[in-house]
Every structure is written in structure tokens, then in C-alpha cells.
Amino acid sequence: MLKRPIIIKKYGDKYKITICKLDVWEKEGYENFEIGKEKEKESDEIGKLRNNISRAKNKVFEYAKCNKWDYFATLTLDKRKQDRYDLQAYIRDLGQFIRDERKRTGCDIKYLLIPEQHKDAAWHMHGYFYGIPETDVQINSHGYYEWSRYSKRFGYCSLDEIKDKDRCDNYITKYISKEMGGLAIEKNKKLYYVSRGLSTAEVLHQAYTTEKLSTPDFENDFVEIKWLDTLGEVQALLRLL
Numbered sequence: 001m002l003k004r005p006i007i008i009k010k011y012g013d014k015y016k017i018t019i020c021k022l023d024v025w026e027k028e029g030y031e032n033f034e035i036g037k038e039k040e041k042e043s044d045e046i047g048k049l050r051n052n053i054s055r056a057k058n059k060v061f062e063y064a065k066c067n068k069w070d071y072f073a074t075l076t077l078d079k080r081k082q083d084r085y086d087l088q089a090y091i092r093d094l095g096q097f098i099r100d101e102r103k104r105t106g107c108d109i110k111y112l113l114i115p116e117q118h119k120d121a122a123w124h125m126h127g128y129f130y131g132i133p134e135t136d137v138q139i140n141s142h143g144y145y146e147w148s149r150y151s152k153r154f155g156y157c158s159l160d161e162i163k164d165k166d167r168c169d170n171y172i173t174k175y176i177s178k179e180m181g182g183l184a185i186e187k188n189k190k191l192y193y194v195s196r197g198l199s200t201a202e203v204l205h206q207a208y209t210t211e212k213l214s215t216p217d218f219e220n221d222f223v224e225i226k227w228l229d230t231l232g233e234v235q236a237l238l239r240l241l
Contacts, residue, residue, distance in 0.1 A: 003208035006241065008234060009201040011065040014166075015228040016201070017237065019213060021221065056191040057173040063112050064169040066199040069128040071137075071145070071159040072168055075113070076124045078155030084122035087115055090154075091193060097153055098195070107131045110195045114175040126175045127192075128168075129159070204234070211241045 005020040077084040082093065102109050113127035132147055137159060140146045145159040162168050176191055218225040228234050
């Protein structure tokens with residue numbers, strides 16, 4: 001019988017089992033096959049765009065799932081405080097702002113941020129934050145939580161407490177868009193920005209199997225995937241495989 005690669009990774013407190021239907025074990029980014037069957041014929045540019053988006057989504061999901069977060073954030077820019085159209089300047093100034101806030105408060109502020117453009121091409125951000133001091137989180141005139149010191153420096157922001165992390169982790173990758181991917185290729189920009197020292201997925205097991213997952217959470221022409229909550233469930237599944 002055909003032996004197929006199986007890999008088990010730990011994402012924070014969750015476990016992901018992936019069985020490949022093709023022998024792509026040695027190919028970098030083989031998990032990109034999750035996105036579905038690609039067209040057999042496509043230009044090099046379209047193929048590069050597709051791969052960039054897929055890799056970025058996988059990495060954003062990994063950072064989201066493997067780390068603890070307090071808030072889902074939307075960050076905007078006030079044209080009186082920051083050039084809304086200069087993403088590189090915004091990233092530079094935001095990074096310095098966060099470093100200064102760490103020094104000021106002693107808090108280990110962490111972030112995972114995805115840039116997005118308004119219809120007029122001005123920039124804003126969506127993403128996660130951890131470690132913002134509670135004293136700096138206030139309710140604004142719209143009834144939303146905001147990071148008051150960010151608002152003073154850059155413009156309006158909103159913070160939502162994360163109540164269903166699994167749902168948020170799945171949702172956040174939707175901000176990695178085809179438009180952003182094309183711009184990243186054209187102007188050598190990143191599709192997401194993260195603070196240093198974030199945890200990533202841990203490989204627990206890799207081997208080959210002739211079995212199939214009985215009830216996968218996701219399946220297409222390339223992979224079968226199942227998520228488990230405990231190490232005991234993983235060990236029980238391995239005995240069957």
C-alpha cells in the first residue's frame with residue numbers, strides 16, 4: 001500500500017495532524033496544498049502570488065494559534081499625525097512607538113499585524129496585541145476600547161477582547177488578500193508584521209502511514225487534516241495509524 005507522509009505539530013495548546021496524499025515530504029511549504037487544487041497552467045507571476053499568499057496565511061495562522069493574545073485590534077491613521085499613504089514610514093514609527101512603550105511600562109508588548117488599504121489607498125492595520133497595560137486601555141466616545149497612547153500618537157484605534165480564540169485565529173488570515181500579495185511582489189513589501197520572540201509550531205512527530213484519517217476536519221486532493229485538543233488524543237490516534 002502507498003505510504004504517505006504524516007506530520008504532527010503542536011500549535012499552542014492544540015495539535016494538528018496532517019497526512020499528505022502526495023509524496024511532497026521534502027518540498028518546502030508542503031502544507032500550502034491546503035488551499036486547494038491549483039490550476040495546471042498559470043503564469044509564473046500568478047504562481048508566485050499564489051504561493052506568497054499561501055505561505056503568509058499559514059505563517060500568520062501559526063503565530064496566531066501558538067501565542068497568547070489579549071485583543072483583536074484595528075489601527076488607523078489620522079492625516080494630521082501620520083502620512084496615511086506611506087506604509088514603510090508607518091511601520092518604522094509604529095515599531096519605535098512600541099519599543100518606547102515597552103521601556104516606559106516594562107510590559108512585554110507583542111503584536112501580529114496585517115496591513116490593509118482603504119479604497120483611497122491609505123493604510124490601516126488589523127491584528128493581535130498582547131501586553132498593553134490596562135491603564136492605557138480606555139473606552140472612547142464610540143463605546144469601544146482603545147489604546148489611548150496609540151490614538152494620541154497615530155489616530156483612531158479599536159480593541160476587542162478575544163473571547164473565541166479559535167474563531168479569531170481562523171478569521172485573521174482573511175486579511176491576507178490577493179491585492180496585498182500583488183503589491184508585496186511589486187514593491188517588495190511584507191504581507192504581515194510580527195514582534196520578535198513569538199512562539200511557533202513545534203514538530204512532535206513525522207513519519208509515513210498507509211492509513212487515512214477517519215473523520216478529518218479538512219480534506220482536499222492533497223491533504224487530510226485533523227485538530228485535537230490533548231496529547232492523549234494524539235497518542236491514541238497514532239496507535240491507530
